[in-house]
Amino acid sequence: MITDNEKQVTFIQFDEPPLQAGEYTITLKQKVNLQAEPYTVTRKFAVSGERFVLADEDINSVFPPNLANGEFSGAMAHVVFNRRTLPWERTAVAGQADTPWLAVLLLNKDTELPVQRKTARDLVPKGTAITVQGSTLTGTGEMPAGYISYPGFQTLEYGETPDTPCNVIDIPVALFNQIAPAKEDLPFLAHLRKTDTIAKAGVDASLEDSDYAVTLCNRIPLGGADSYAYLVSLENFGAYLPGTDGTNNIPAGTQYVRLLCYRAWNFFLNNMDQNFRDLLENLNKDQNGLTTLQFPFPGLTPTVEEVQAALAGQAAGTLSSAQADVLVKNAMMMGYIPADHHLRHGGHTVSFYRGPLAPFAVRETVKVPVSTPDALNRYNPQTGMFDVSYSAAWQLGQLLALQNKNYATALYNWKRQETAAEVVAEEEIILREKYKNIKAFSKIFNARKAALSTKAEDDELLKAVTEWLGKLSTLNGVPFNYLLPDTSMLPPESLRFFELNNSWIDAMMDGAFSVGRSTERERMRDQKHITSIFPKARAASCRQRARRPHLLNAGSDAKVVTGFLMRSMLVGGWPGLEINAYKDLDAKEEIPLIRMERLSSEVMIALFDGRLKCLAVHEPPETLHQGVNGTAATGFNTLLRVIKGDNPGQQIGTSTAPIPMRTDNQTIQVKTAAKNILDTLNAPPISEGITTFTSAEFALEMIRSAVKVEFIYDPIKSTT
Structure with missing residues (x-):
């Protein structure tokens, strides 16, 4: 079944x-008792x-x-x-x-x-x-x-x-x-x-x-x-x-x-090798064994011992050129790239940047909210280099928020109403304390609260804010060069796994939430709201897609999100590509899909609610193709499948039906082929007892087997 x-x-x-x-x-007729002939109206359309x-x-x-x-x-x-x-x-x-x-x-x-x-x-x-x-x-x-x-x-x-x-x-x-x-x-x-x-x-x-x-x-x-x-x-x-x-x-x-x-x-x-199976099996071929988002570099990958020795040399001030190369390669393995950095007050330097798609699980070190993006910069005095990843994320979040008028307006109005409600509450406390025996103030303050806002309005504004932040947390609207700072990290015909860097996402969401924040008091107020709104937004992001019945109750706050980027002819040639992710190597325990989208004609991104270990890529059902087996010399046929019963579509052993051709041995005599299939299915030993054979049954019997290829995700271990 x-x-x-x-x-x-x-x-x-x-x-x-x-x-x-x-x-x-169209002709309309209406007959009434006082009229012998019915009223008639005729219209053409x-x-x-x-x-x-x-x-x-x-x-x-x-x-x-x-x-x-x-x-x-x-x-x-x-x-x-x-x-x-x-x-x-x-x-x-x-x-x-x-x-x-x-x-x-x-x-x-x-x-x-x-x-x-x-x-x-x-x-x-x-x-x-x-x-x-x-x-x-x-x-x-x-x-x-x-x-x-x-x-x-x-x-x-x-x-x-x-x-x-x-x-x-x-x-x-x-x-x-x-x-x-x-x-x-x-x-x-x-x-x-x-x-x-x-x-x-x-x-x-x-x-x-x-x-x-x-x-x-x-x-x-x-x-x-x-x-x-x-x-x-x-x-x-x-x-x-x-x-x-x-x-x-x-x-x-x-x-x-x-x-x-x-x-x-x-x-x-x-x-x-450009059919569906061959394209899948050739992903990452001849790409130095890379399966995660890293900047490719020539030569050998540094060992843990080499990295530790280079770090010790850096700390002692005795760093050699060879050890410097080790540290740079280690940074690239961790997903960083060196990029030109134009400083705020003029001049420029080189800083490290890593997007939200990391090749391993990154520890959460960012505390939000912050007052400016510069507060999120990391500086290494031994190398004189900044890590600008989180400040770039914060600035991007703010720019995306200001670009979206609906979100920015909803956030501003919600914050204004929340501030007004807090002011009223503080005033009420002060006046009640000062004038304890005067009862008129309750009526005044209740009327004032009602005039300021209604719960329904607050709920609608907060819903708009939460939903937009939820989509942002799954990288909707994030420019591709922020996700992938160098295209060589995703060469043609490649599949690259990643784990979402929650600190990067938090920084971006804080930048988006900073609209209307200008004082330290407002930052402290945002801190109180962020602790409840950000988790709700992340949870909402997990429900953006429909789920299979056995995954409907698989809840999460999206704190562990893994996924992949694919760059391949598969994306454009098979636009309905289907993906399933599993948290076990035996592909038994599926994890829910959060987002899957084609970013271009050859690039696709997918995010999953959990840590995947096995990825199954399927041929899209709507593009499953029909076809025949055999040759002109041996004759053409099709393998037969069950039509009736509990397992429709199941192949019936090696049973076949002949497919006749015109004299060119290319053009199928389709109606005759359909009759041959029907006769074979109804004859012993199959004896299906089919009375109706239409294009639906013909498509089922002529279909070629679906292709599924599985990939194993083995994330690298951070050496620092």
Whole structure:
């Protein structure tokens, strides 16, 4: 039985939108007793939808990723959409709601097609009049003779014009019949996936699951060749699609088929290790064994004995050049980098800086609040160097707070109300002591308290302050160069673990909380509030993401936070990358995820509520790809999985079903393949007894095994 915390993906046949794009007429009738004929009102309305272009945010990802190099033989390229209804908002075959209008076509290097910039009029035969629904706008088609495109495009929909820009590809008819799916194939080439998003980057952190629509290609790449994929529209194109064996249904005399193209990408079949598994297993390869955030340096790592001897020499004033090198390397191992430091009163020096992401657990030495950032500087008189890490954090926190008008205003107003309430309380104590027998003051002070503030207002202001500080404590909004002061600490194709330096976070939060603080009395007042607000903010940060059921009660004040930075093609190629962290090496005791976010197209950060020892990286369920096994010489097949019962998706031993191809041995006869799978599942010895076999079941049976790679985190031990 699959439990909630094990659920990864559910396949669904399709999701028909309430109304497909087009023009509609609605008629309302009302019959009353005094009127023989009912009152009738008729109105027309239009439902608009994507047609000539797709927005970038509609497409989640493509597989294989653009420009990827790897072993993709047998894989069916696909596109993942963020909107669950998109492939069915139009149709390729009138009256068939489960038939998608979007398709993925795959070409080999020798048949690559250029994507051309055109307009809507270039999809209508030359000289044909073009009209627009609900508009007097007209135009004339410009598509040359010998071309065929979408039937009915001479009447454009609301909001469209003959000059609407679009991208197209022109496919020779013989090639189109070779690569295009049959209309009987199309219903099996799109499905919906409901996936667990608790441990996923790039999604709403409060969601437990999300829906993605997927459109599959009906071809597999040719071994040893470059492949070119195109996401195209087949709207109303059912009559022109080839037969299941590639037979022609295009009118005689046609030379080219012109199709709208929304995304074009290419990938390469080779052994350059850029598929999901190989990219993961090659992280940190040839990087001197570094797995934590340290500045790389040439030569050997100093030993503990060498560091202790250098420290003793420094203290005695007999430090040699070799020992100085040892101390510098030791500092770099601890995550520090030397940086130019322009002093407040002119001049400059070199100081050490370390961001909040340390390669080991750092002792908490910072006491907040402080009056100025300079109070957090550390100075080593033996070397004459400052450590400006905490003062930089404090200054950054203040700048981020002042930059955020909502937070700064809420904090100022809350502090003002708290100060006013304290003043009233002090005055009341003084007056009660002086005029003990006068009862009128209670009424006056109660009215004054009510006028100054209400508890509801205080609570809302404090909530806004706490929530913003909670996000700040997880480094939201912190510039990347503060996190990683030198990019060589995170080279390409690397994974670097860290432990969050709580002293750095405290300094930054104090800087943010210092808005409105100008006197020593205000600093002392802030000290009282900080002891309660900062822990609440940290605790709130742990609840920013949804949690798996078995982790719902895993509470923490986020005092031990570990995580990683990843820089890899994985981040852009698989944007829904899934991560689980465990506090034991056997990956049994999971720790909650606090934050996971893509910082760029190739960099990702993740924070976990606890000290991780094992990290599991999963292939995103929405990008799990379908494909076939075998070769043209031996025949193609797919391994079968259970559909009914308690363990859907479980592989059925080595049972397979044959996957037939067209004569090119690349193009799958999809409907026939679906029938072969169904017949094999229902026949002895499997005998599933399946009566309905849709795109959901087809996707499950064609899916390749998911990839999971585990990493062990072994933090360095501080030598000082």
